[in-house]
Amino acid sequence: MSARRLFFGIGLPEPLPQQLVRWRAEQFPEEAGRPIAAANLHMTLAFLGDVSDEKAQGLQQLAGRIQQRPFTLDLDDAGHWPRPGVVWLGCRQAPRGLLQLADMLRSQAARSGCYQSPQPFHPHITLLRNATRPVTLPPRNFHWRFTVDHFSLYESVFSQGRTRYRRLQSWPLQEST
Ligand code: 2AM
Numbered sequence: 001m002s003a004r005r006l007f008f009g010i011g012l013p014e015p016l017p018q019q020l021v022r023w024r025a026e027q028f029p030e031e032a033g034r035p036i037a038a039a040n041l042h043m044t045l046a047f048l049g050d051v052s053d054e055k056a057q058g059l060q061q062l063a064g065r066i067q068q069r070p071f072t073l074d075l076d077d078a079g080h081w082p083r084p085g086v087v088w089l090g091c092r093q094a095p096r097g098l099l100q101l102a103d104m105l106r107s108q109a110a111r112s113g114c115y116q117s118p119q120p121f122h123p124h125i126t127l128l129r130n131a132t133r134p135v136t137l138p139p140r141n142f143h144w145r146f147t148v149d150h151f152s153l154y155e156s157v158f159s160q161g162r163t164r165y166r167r168l169q170s171w172p173l174q175e176s177t
Pocket residue numbers: 007042043044047086117125126156
């Protein structure tokens with residue numbers, strides 16, 4: 001049986017990925033860690049792991065039933081997790097809509113038999129990997145804001161030594177009528 005590595009997440013609107021990559025190059029020395037390519041920058045809502053096509057179909061159906069309004073995401077926080085070696089961007093105060101959406105997707109995933117980490121959800125966009133040594137974080141004078149009006153299912157594809165995230169399907173977040 002084939003299984004694919006999947007996760008639900010939020011992509012970044014253009015031209016934000018390029019802006020973040022430029023800012024990152026100004027803020028972090030090369031030795032700080034391995035930069036994530038602009039096209040791969042995203043925020044994970046629910047990590048599903050290796051999922052069969054059948055289970056993925058069920059999860060896609062459940063995702064399609066989610067009814068939620070768009071919300072605004074403020075990227076105004078950054079941090080370093082030395083153990084996994086991650087430097088990330090996030091929000092000082094996560095919007096309620098984001099937490100609700102992630103909660104819903106994570107509980108649907110758990111009920112469908114996808115292992116969900118017991119650690120609390122900390123919404124973040126990974127900027128650097130392999131950042132296991134101390135890193136000086138930029139002064140907190142940055143702020144990017146965008147509206148999240150859809151979420152997506154992604155497949156993590158590893159080929160020719162690179163990981164790439166392929167968007168499989170997206171669902172809109174809509175004002176209720
Ligand atoms: P990370 O950026 O913090 O490493 C694709 O790998 C996405 O799924 C990444 O955003 C990654 O988060 C997340 N991810 C990978 N493995 C995970 C796991 N075991 N639990 C939660 N999220 C995971």
